[in-house]
Amino acid sequence: MNNKAAIGFVLREWLLSASVVLCLLTTAWRGQGPAWSMDEAQVLVVLFALFVAVKGVERSGALSWIARRVERGNRLSLKLVLTTFVLSMLVTNDAALVVMVPLTLALRIDHKDMLVILEALAANAGSALTPFGNPQNLFIYWHYGLSPSEFMLAILPFVIFFLLLLGFSAMLFRARPVFSAGALPEACVDISAAFFYVLMLVFVILTVLRVMPVWANIVVVAYVYLFDKGTLRIDYALLLSFFFFFGIADNLSAIFATHMEHPMNVFLISAAASQVISNVPAAVVMAEFTANWKALLWGTSVGGFGSLVGSLANLIAYRFYVNSEETGRSMAFTMKFLLYGYFAFGAGVVLNYMISR
Numbered sequence: 001m002n003n004k005a006a007i008g009f010v011l012r013e014w015l016l017s018a019s020v021v022l023c024l025l026t027t028a029w030r031g032q033g034p035a036w037s038m039d040e041a042q043v044l045v046v047l048f049a050l051f052v053a054v055k056g057v058e059r060s061g062a063l064s065w066i067a068r069r070v071e072r073g074n075r076l077s078l079k080l081v082l083t084t085f086v087l088s089m090l091v092t093n094d095a096a097l098v099v100m101v102p103l104t105l106a107l108r109i110d111h112k113d114m115l116v117i118l119e120a121l122a123a124n125a126g127s128a129l130t131p132f133g134n135p136q137n138l139f140i141y142w143h144y145g146l147s148p149s150e151f152m153l154a155i156l157p158f159v160i161f162f163l164l165l166l167g168f169s170a171m172l173f174r175a176r177p178v179f180s181a182g183a184l185p186e187a188c189v190d191i192s193a194a195f196f197y198v199l200m201l202v203f204v205i206l207t208v209l210r211v212m213p214v215w216a217n218i219v220v221v222a223y224v225y226l227f228d229k230g231t232l233r234i235d236y237a238l239l240l241s242f243f244f245f246f247g248i249a250d251n252l253s254a255i256f257a258t259h260m261e262h263p264m265n266v267f268l269i270s271a272a273a274s275q276v277i278s279n280v281p282a283a284v285v286m287a288e289f290t291a292n293w294k295a296l297l298w299g300t301s302v303g304g305f306g307s308l309v310g311s312l313a314n315l316i317a318y319r320f321y322v323n324s325e326e327t328g329r330s331m332a333f334t335m336k337f338l339l340y341g342y343f344a345f346g347a348g349v350v351l352n353y354m355i356s357r
Contacts, residue, residue, distance in 0.1 A: 019244035026251035034247035049217035056197030085126035125162035274303025302348030
C-alpha cells in the first residue's frame with residue numbers, strides 16, 4: 001500500500017484509525033495491554049451476525065421493495081420520514097438510511113435537503129427504542145444485563161417525543177413534484193433470499209433478547225459463508241473499532257479507577273463525547289465509569305444528533321446527499337444539517353432535564 005492509499009484509508013476509516021491510536025496510547029500510558037472479556041466477545045459475535053442479516057435483507061431487494069411502496073400516494077414527506085423511523089428500529093439506523101436516502105434523492109421532488117436531514121434525525125431517534133436498533137444500544141443492553149422491557153421503557157419518552165416532533169416537521173416540509181414525478185423502476189426481490197434473511201434477522205434478535213444462545217449465530221453465519229459469500233461484505237471497520245474501543249475502555253478504567261454516579265453528569269458527558277468521537281465509542285468508554293445505564297442510554301441517544309460524527313448514520317446521510325450528482329451547495333446543506341441537528345440535540349437535553357426533575 002503506497003502513501004497515498006494509506007492516507008486515503010485513514011481518512012475513509014477515521015473511526016477505526018482513531019480507535020487503534022487511542023488504544024495504543026492508553027496502553028502505553030497504563031504500561032500494560034487491555035483485557036477483553038467474554039461479554040465483549042459475545043457483543044462482537046452478535047453485531048457480526050446482525051450486520052450479516054441486515055446486509056442479506058438489503059441485498060435481497062426487500063428493503064427497496066418496501067421503500068417503493070412508500071413512494072406512492074399522498075403525504076410523501078411524512079411517509080418517508082416515518083418509514084425511516086420504523087425501519088431503523090428493526091434493521092439499524094445505518095441500514096435504514098442506506099435504503100431511504102438514495103430513494104429520496106432519486107425522486108423528482110423539492111425540499112430534498114430537508115427530507116434527508118429529517119430522515120437522518122428519524123433514523124437516530126427511532127433506532128433508540130430497540131436493543132438492536134444501533135450498535136451502542138446493543139452494547140448497553142448487553143453490558144448491563146438488561147431486560148427488553150426495562151430498556152425500551154427507559155428510552156420510550158425520548159422516542160415518542162421525537163416521533164411527534166419529526167412527524168410535525170415532515171408535515172411542514174411537504175415534498176412536491178418538480179415537473180412530472182415519475183415512479184422509480186420496480187424493485188426486483190429475491191423472495192427466497194428475503195425470507196431466509198428475515199428469518200436470520202429474527203434469529204439474531206432472539207439471541208439479543210437471550211432467548212437463544214449467542215454462539216448459535218456462528219451456525220447461521222457459517223451457512224452464509226458456504227452459500228452466499230457476497231452477504232459477508234459488511235462494515236468490518238466498525239467491528240474492529242468496537243474491538244479497540246473495548247480495549248480503550250479497559251485501559252481508562254484501570255488508569256482512572258473512578259465512577260461517575262450523578263445521572264446528569266453521565267448524560268451530559270456522554271452526549272458531549274458523542275459529538276467528538278461518535279456515540280458508539282462514547283457508550284463503550286463511558287460504561288466503564290458508571291452503573292447508571294439509563295443516563296448513558298439517553299446521553300448517547302441525544303448525542304447522535306448534532307455534529308456529523310455524533311452518529312455514523314449522520315455521515316451516511318450526509319455523504320449520500322453531497323455526493324449526489326443532482327444536489328449542490330454542499331456548504332449550505334452542511335450548515336442546515338448542523339443547525340437542525342443541534343436543534344434536536346438541544347431539545348433532547350431539555351427533555352432529559354424535564355424528565356429527570
